[in-house]
Amino acid sequence: MAQSFGTFDIAVLDGGQYDPRWPLIHMTPEEAVRAADDMGVKSMILTHVGKFCISAHSWDEPFNRVVEASQGKDFRLLTPKIGKPIRLDGAEQSFSRWWEDIN
Known part of the structure; x- marks a missing residue:
């Protein structure tokens, strides 16, 4: 896809609520x-x-699975806490593994 359309600044991709019964x-x-890697995205x-x-x-x-799978990839994985903003202007922003702090 990146060969046809160039790189993408961000891709919002589904990757939850999966089940082998409905692949x-x-x-x-x-x-x-x-998919993000194939598209050549900058952020996902x-x-x-x-x-x-x-x-x-x-x-x-x-x-947990997306963090593991994205290790070593060329794109930036964005994992904001639900409701928190994401900066798309190139400013430095980091995200914690906030889901590990919730019971």
């Missing part, structure tokens, strides 16, 4: 990372995660 509905976190944010569960995985599993 064509939502991507897994690893599939989302692969995972969606369909962290609010409620419609599948058998825990609510925070997608966060």
